[in-house]
Amino acid sequence: MAIADETNTHQDLFEDRWSGYDKQSGITQFSNHLSIKELKQYPLLKEYDDDFLKSISHDISVAVWEKGVTLFEEGSYLDLAFFILEGQVDIFLQKDREVSAQPIFNQTFIKTTDPSSEQQAPAAGASKAASKANQPITYLTSMDFNLPKGESMQLGAGEFFGEIGTLNGWPQSVTAQTSQRTRLIQIRLPALRKMKQESNALKKRLDALYRERALFSQLATTPLFKGVDDHILTQLADRVELISCKPRQVVCKEGEPLDALYLVRSGFFKVAQQIENREATVSYLSKGMTFGEVEYLVDDIDNWQTTVSSVGFTELVKIQLNDVARICKDYPTVPRQLWNSTVLKIKEAGFTRKNLEKSDLIEFSLSKGLVQGNSILVIDLDVCTRCDDCMRGCASTHGGRPRFIREGEKYDNFLIARSCYHCEDPVCLIGCPTGAIRRANVGDVVEIDDNLCIGCENCSRKCPYDAIVMHETGETWASNAFPSYLQGKPRKVASKCDLCHTSDAGPACVNNCPHSCAFRVSSIDDFQQLLAIDKE
Secondary structure, rough: HHHHHHHHHHHHHHHHHOHHHOOOOOOOEEEEEEEEEEEOOOOOOOOOOHHHHHHHHHEEEEEEEEEEEEEOOOOHHHHHOEEEEEOOEEEEEEEEEEOOOOOOOOOOOOOOOOOOOOOOOOOOOHHHHHHHOOOOOOOOOOOOOOOOOOOOOEEOOOEEEOOHHHHHHHOOOEEEEEEEOOOEEEEEHHHHHHHHHHOOOHHHHHHHHHHHHHHHHHHHHHHHHOOOOOOHHHHHHOOOOEEEEOOOOOOOOOOOOEEEEEEEEEEOOOEEEEOOOEEEEEEEEOOOOEHHHHHHHHOOOEEEEOOEEEOOEEEEEHHHHHHHHHHHOOOOOOHHEEEHHHHHHHHHHHHHOOOOOHHHEEEHHHHOOOOHHEEEEEEEEOOOOOOHHHHHHHHHOOOOOOOEEEEEEOOOOOEEEEOOOOOOOOHHHHHOOOEEEEEEOOOEEEEOOOOOOOOOOOOHHHOOOOOOEEEEEEEEEEEEOOOOHHHOOEEEEEEEEOOOOOOOOOOOOOHOOOOOOEEOOOHHHHHHHHHHHHOO
16 A cells, blocks of 8 residues: 555656646657656666655656757746757757747747847846846856857757756756657756766766856856956866755865865855854855855965855856966956955955844845845835735736735844745746746846736746745636646636836835835845844
């Protein structure tokens, strides 16, 4: 009975993850939940033991796709990596070629990913300041294929694609289209992470692909290495170490010898220091940032001054100190950039040591995901009368449907409402089958198009902050609706804050508060200033 129950559980998990995919246009065959024996017939999975394969089996499927199917476009967020068993997939920049069909997975919101473009569209995760200034810069996070303008790449049997963006949480920088009938193994992110951790061979293989397809472009376009010759960066890309971290993994520990300079590829890191007999969080790091420069540049400091640990699943580039020294000697812009970063970090750490309440705020923001947010709704509960005018204002602006819930986490006397954070890396976009949830291309706004939403609840389940709510529309799907499993069923749509970006008046939740106790904050510093003003 126990074995049968376990089998049913894995089958239920498989159906939960893949139920919509066999309905997609372009798939001619789609596997059932694969047994251990079936999984082991594929060389990619053969080395893993039975218990491990059982634990990831619900996150693996095999599908046969027709010729000419666009699997995804550049700008799509995916939680899938693909391995080609048979056939061929073309990889290209969509703007350089006409796409014959709509993408199966996500639609695009980034139209420009070519580093030679003079008007480079910033990728998700680019700084707000740079985004607003419309600077022509390619960010560390924007490339996962080193693909020259106007060229394409043909991938055949035995090759991976989509894995770099999936593992790092980046939007895909290219479009993928089947050029013939193609059979693919499709691996969801949780299984891919476990496979990489379990197998040194797979880790080396995926790291080699990252070096081949992306690393040079990302080193060349990060501000730290601006002006460094291509051949120097090519050599550096061959020598750096690529590190994947688990949640709460310590990368460096205060007091231990300095070993390298680190560049954050993805995720968040907590920076802590011993202050008054306790470890206090003094700052945090996000993608594109470095650590180790303080210890490297300041005389008489040879040991780590802080402890740096991973907040979630993260990726790092580890640069050896002799490589840093060589580049600093030959390229004066590099030490200047490192000194600028060093001064800012020393000032930030010094301020936090004098104002330990900020340490608590940073720790809270990391644990609750506030560091991801570009616009967070906070309400001063000492002033709020619970009149719900904020909710009514939101509802009246959106056809009677409120886009947030006046409840959530509390910090001091402030409520962090369950309203979309408009994240730097919005995981809710991953895997939307219609592209209904997307960047609005208005600042940092993430919106949902009711006309495209099919109520699959994928985005609602993905949101870590419970900020997406499903609403009944009172309608029923038509008899010719696609996918066909919707036909005759009640129609639901996902609903979330869109910052009232189509209104000249701005966010209704703030504007309709009669007591001026609702605020939008875009950073930890904004929130700290609000807390300080409230205490005056």
